Amino acid sequence: MDLNLFFVAGVGKSCLLLQFTDKRFQPVHDLTIGVEFGARMITIDNKPIKLQIWDTAGQESFRSITRSYYRGAAGALLHSSFRRETFNHLASWLEDARQHANANMTIMLIGNKCDLAHRRAVSTEEGEQFAKEHGLIFMEASAKTAQNVEEAFIKTAGTIYKKIQDGVFDVSNESYGIKVGYGGIPGPSGGRDGTSSQAGGCCS
Amino acid sequence: MHETEIHDLSDDADYAASQQQGSASIMRSDSGRQSSSSEPDGAEVVYSKDNVTIHPTQFASERISGRLKLIKQGSSLFMTWIPYKGQSSNARLSEKDRNLYTIRAVPFTEVRSVRRHTPALGWQYIIVVLSSGLAFPPLYFYNGGVKEFLATIKQHVFLVRSAEDANVFLINDFENPLQRTLSSLELPRAVSVGSGHSTSISVGESPLVETQERSNRNVRDGRLSVSEYSGRPRQKSQDPARDLSIHVLEKFSLVTKFARETTSQIFGEAHTNGFGAIEKRRYNQSSIDQPQKVSNSVEKVPDEAPIASDPLEKISCMKHNLGEEAATDVGNFELINCEEFDKLALVWGKPRQPALGPEEWVTFLDSEGRITDSKALRKRIFYGGVEHILRKEVWAFLLGYHAYDSTYAEREYFRSLKKSEYETIKNQWQSISPEQAKRFTKFRERKGLIDKDVVRTDRSLSFYDGDDNPNVNLLRDILLTYSFYNFDLGYCQGMSDLLSPILFVMGDESESFWCFVSLMERLGPNFNRDQNGMHTQLFAISKLVELLDSPLHNYFKQHDCLNYFFCFRWVLIQFKREFEYEKTMRLWEVLWTHYLSEHLHLYVCVAILKRYRNKIMGEQMDFDTLLKFINELSGQIELDAVLRDAEALCICAGENGAACIPPGTPPSLPIDNGLWYPQQDDVL
Numbered sequence: 001m002d003l004n005l006f007f008v009a010g011v012g013k014s015c016l017l018l019q020f021t022d023k024r025f026q027p028v029h030d031l032t033i034g035v036e037f038g039a040r041m042i043t044i045d046n047k048p049i050k051l052q053i054w055d056t057a058g059q060e061s062f063r064s065i066t067r068s069y070y071r072g073a074a075g076a077l078l079h080s081s082f083r084r085e086t087f088n089h090l091a092s093w094l095e096d097a098r099q100h101a102n103a104n105m106t107i108m109l110i111g112n113k114c115d116l117a118h119r120r121a122v123s124t125e126e127g128e129q130f131a132k133e134h135g136l137i138f139m140e141a142s143a144k145t146a147q148n149v150e151e152a153f154i155k156t157a158g159t160i161y162k163k164i165q166d167g168v169f170d171v172s173n174e175s176y177g178i179k180v181g182y183g184g185i186p187g188p189s190g191g192r193d194g195t196s197s198q199a200g201g202c203c204s
Numbered sequence: 205m206h207e208t209e210i211h212d213l214s215d216d217a218d219y220a221a222s223q224q225q226g227s228a229s230i231m232r233s234d235s236g237r238q239s240s241s242s243e244p245d246g247a248e249v250v251y252s253k254d255n256v257t258i259h260p261t262q263f264a265s266e267r268i269s270g271r272l273k274l275i276k277q278g279s280s281l282f283m284t285w286i287p288y289k290g291q292s293s294n295a296r297l298s299e300k301d302r303n304l305y306t307i308r309a310v311p312f313t314e315v316r317s318v319r320r321h322t323p324a325l326g327w328q329y330i331i332v333v334l335s336s337g338l339a340f341p342p343l344y345f346y347n348g349g350v351k352e353f354l355a356t357i358k359q360h361v362f363l364v365r366s367a368e369d370a371n372v373f374l375i376n377d378f379e380n381p382l383q384r385t386l387s388s389l390e391l392p393r394a395v396s397v398g399s400g401h402s403t404s405i406s407v408g409e410s411p412l413v414e415t416q417e418r419s420n421r422n423v424r425d426g427r428l429s430v431s432e433y434s435g436r437p438r439q440k441s442q443d444p445a446r447d448l449s450i451h452v453l454e455k456f457s458l459v460t461k462f463a464r465e466t467t468s469q470i471f472g473e474a475h476t477n478g479f480g481a482i483e484k485r486r487y488n489q490s491s492i493d494q495p496q497k498v499s500n501s502v503e504k505v506p507d508e509a510p511i512a513s514d515p516l517e518k519i520s521c522m523k524h525n526l527g528e529e530a531a532t533d534v535g536n537f538e539l540i541n542c543e544e545f546d547k548l549a550l551v552w553g554k555p556r557q558p559a560l561g562p563e564e565w566v567t568f569l570d571s572e573g574r575i576t577d578s579k580a581l582r583k584r585i586f587y588g589g590v591e592h593i594l595r596k597e598v599w600a601f602l603l604g605y606h607a608y609d610s611t612y613a614e615r616e617y618f619r620s621l622k623k624s625e626y627e628t629i630k631n632q633w634q635s636i637s638p639e640q641a642k643r644f645t646k647f648r649e650r651k652g653l654i655d656k657d658v659v660r661t662d663r664s665l666s667f668y669d670g671d672d673n674p675n676v677n678l679l680r681d682i683l684l685t686y687s688f689y690n691f692d693l694g695y696c697q698g699m700s701d702l703l704s705p706i707l708f709v710m711g712d713e714s715e716s717f718w719c720f721v722s723l724m725e726r727l728g729p730n731f732n733r734d735q736n737g738m739h740t741q742l743f744a745i746s747k748l749v750e751l752l753d754s755p756l757h758n759y760f761k762q763h764d765c766l767n768y769f770f771c772f773r774w775v776l777i778q779f780k781r782e783f784e785y786e787k788t789m790r791l792w793e794v795l796w797t798h799y800l801s802e803h804l805h806l807y808v809c810v811a812i813l814k815r816y817r818n819k820i821m822g823e824q825m826d827f828d829t830l831l832k833f834i835n836e837l838s839g840q841i842e843l844d845a846v847l848r849d850a851e852a853l854c855i856c857a858g859e860n861g862a863a864c865i866p867p868g869t870p871p872s873l874p875i876d877n878g879l880w881y882p883q884q885d886d887v888l
Contacts, residue, residue, distance in 0.1 A: 031660040031697055031700070034769075059696060065735060068767060
């Protein structure tokens with residue numbers, strides 16, 4: 001199964017992504033123009049799942065372009081340094097994502113633990129509160145120490161996986177950012193496995 | 205007049221020989237009753253020549269001989285070439301092969317030109333080029349008669365000898381939009397003619413005629429979108445389109461010949477072994493990857509073999525052809541469509557030159573330092589770029605910071621003026637006290653964003669690496685100063701990518717700033733809040749692809765990719781992330797010449813897409829996959845080849861291409877100097 005995750009907002013996404021895909025920390029990474037991609041295989045319920053993560057340009061000016069990428073995403077990771085000025089942008093981003101992505105998109109808010117405590121204006125509690133209010137999963141992670149990085153991605157994927165099993169997603173619709181391969185997970189739209197012979201071994 | 209034309213031929217040895225031999229049955233309209241009896245009613249054979257032969261391969265044993273005829277019906281003239289039956293000199297040539305090459309009643313309304321070749325050794329031959337740009341393989345006249353052939357054509361349709369090349373005979377009908385589809389082929393001094401149109405053809409066996417008509421229609425449909433753009437009459441007296449037009453004809457015919465060979469071979473295999481045979485060819489590409497193979501049949505061969513970077517691409521393209529072939533009919537000439545052209549024919553631009561060096565550079569300057577012929581300079585740089593050592597000096601002109609007609613002294617003075625002006629602007633933000641900054645959110649936000657981005661710009665380059673690198677500080681200062689100089693536009697991600705090479709080249713802070721300002725005069729709209737500059741350019745790319753590659757356009761349309769967002773990064777920062785640093789600088793200076801078009805970068809986009817079109821379509825990429833694929837092309841694209849393609853495409857598209865690009869599209873200066881950058885800052 002392929003899952004598309006969408007990665008937005010905040011400086012340091014690329015570092016976090018690199019930590020997840022390559023298990024290394026690279027403090028210096030050219031800023032993202034447009035969109036970049038990372039991918040990794042994970043396992044949930046003994047099922048191999050390919051997570052494909054879209055790492056998008058941070059600046060809001062590009063929103064009219066990056067918006068078009070939302071449609072193909074099953075989930076989103078929202079990264080915030082938890083400084084007041086950037087934190088305030090989260091709500092506006094969320095509104096946009098909800099408007100342009102599918103309604104069942106799973107969104108995780110990742111607080112950046114890298115940022116030194118004294119530079120943070122937003123507390124963990126406030127972050128949790130925000131997440132709760134907006135129906136997000138919340139976690140704090142550090143690209144530098146790798147703490148919680150793995151967990152954040154896998155938890156997001158796990159939530160999506162569960163939604164698929166619960167029949168929230170119609171996996172036959174690729175616009176949900178999910179592609180199910182042969183022998184994929186049994187979903188409510190069962191019987192699809194092997195019915196299609198599309199390239200890439202996906203019965204989209 | 206009749207007499208004169210024939211008299212004209214008296215110097216033709218071939219003609220004389222054929223007259224003497226009497227082996228050729230030459231029928232004129234007034235004396236062709238004998239042979240016209242074998243043709244359907246109303247059709248008249250006005251010329252017939254035996255032993256006209258094609259050379260599908262280099263091997264003498266594989267030549268195919270046949271009879272070439274000109275047939276007149278009503279006011280229309282048709283050409284046929286039918287290979288002899290049962291004269292199989294070689295078992296490898298199947299009936300299918302013969303069919304493949306057969307030319308069935310091609311109306312001259314669809315012929316653009318005939319080129320006569322007279323090699324020092326061997327037979328005279330002709331290449332017939334259709335108005336669609338396609339060409340038949342060379343027809344060798346074993347029994348002579350080329351001039352006679354041309355003279356006969358001249359009696360029935362408007363034939364004019366090209367002013368550029370006495371061996372090229374143009375059959376022009378500019379009333380016919382098809383004739384204008386490839387505007388690069390436009391040749392001067394051609395006169396419009398009222399030659400008959402191919403309405404119904406009753407020559408030859410009717411099933412063949414039907415097929416012919418059907419495939420003609422296919423061609424038209426496939427090119428309809430192109431001809432739509434031929435509205436404006438062109439007035440082009442200037443090279444290089446003219447220089448290239450003949451060259452282009454050559455390349456087209458060369459390519460078509462390859463295509464034919466390949467298609468024929470593939471078909472042969474596929475026919476006998478099933479489609480699996482195609483897979484085998486993946487490892488056996490030599491026959492199409494060696495243009496030298498037919499170098500004996502055309503005078504010029506591309507200076508460089510076209511790049512077959514990915515054998516898979518070629519395969520998928522062949523599959524495509526094969527599919528189309530199966531859908532219509534075996535051996536129809538029209539089936540050899542533009543597919544192969546992408547790989548083979550696009551490399552007809554002038555070869556890239558070495559970079560402009562110091563010795564040559566001084567020849568462009570007069571004693572006081574003025575550039576006497578800026579166009580010649582721009583042309584020179586367009587074809588080769590400049591050596592790095594000269595960039596500091598030359599870029600200032602290309603970017604419009606210095607005027608071409610300024611003297612050394614004037615530039616010196618200008619620099620000092622600009623330096624103090626820069627210091628003044630820089631001082632505006634430098635003098636903001638911490639207390640003031642506390643109450644100046646916009647400033648803090650901008651500074652914060654720039655601070656974060658400059659340390660993420662080209663840090664792998666030694667010029668910008670390491671902690672507390674002074675050059676990184678310069679990047680920051682210049683960007684922050686720019687955000688005060690153009691407060692409405694402010695700072696936007698991507699600007700640091702554009703500034704980085706400029707600072708690297710100019711070194712000096714103030715000079716870099718002003719060169720960056722000049723560049724932003726052109727590219728500023730790329731960073732507009734509403735992204736209108738980007739949208740305009742992406743839209744222009746979509747129109748250009750529609751014009752230059754309608755199958756690819758249709759593919760994108762079907763797959764909901766017409767927003768061309770996958771070209772976003774290319775356009776936003778001028779391919780900065782697609783090439784290594786040195787190559788980027790080379791590309792930029794070429795783009796900045798504005799030599800062929802100020803929008804050459806859009807043609808570069810089309811050129812890259814065309815290079816990978818077969819892979820894109822063959823693998824049925826959807827938007828996501830395509831986006832990822834394009835992203836991953838970074839570092840893989842061959843700059844020189846793409847520049848040559850872009851040049852060729854730009855010339856090909858001509859004014860129709862220019863018409864695809866809305867006025868004011870960056871880097872054109874805005875049409876109206878009103879509020880171009882009304883936007884708010886944002887920080888994330």
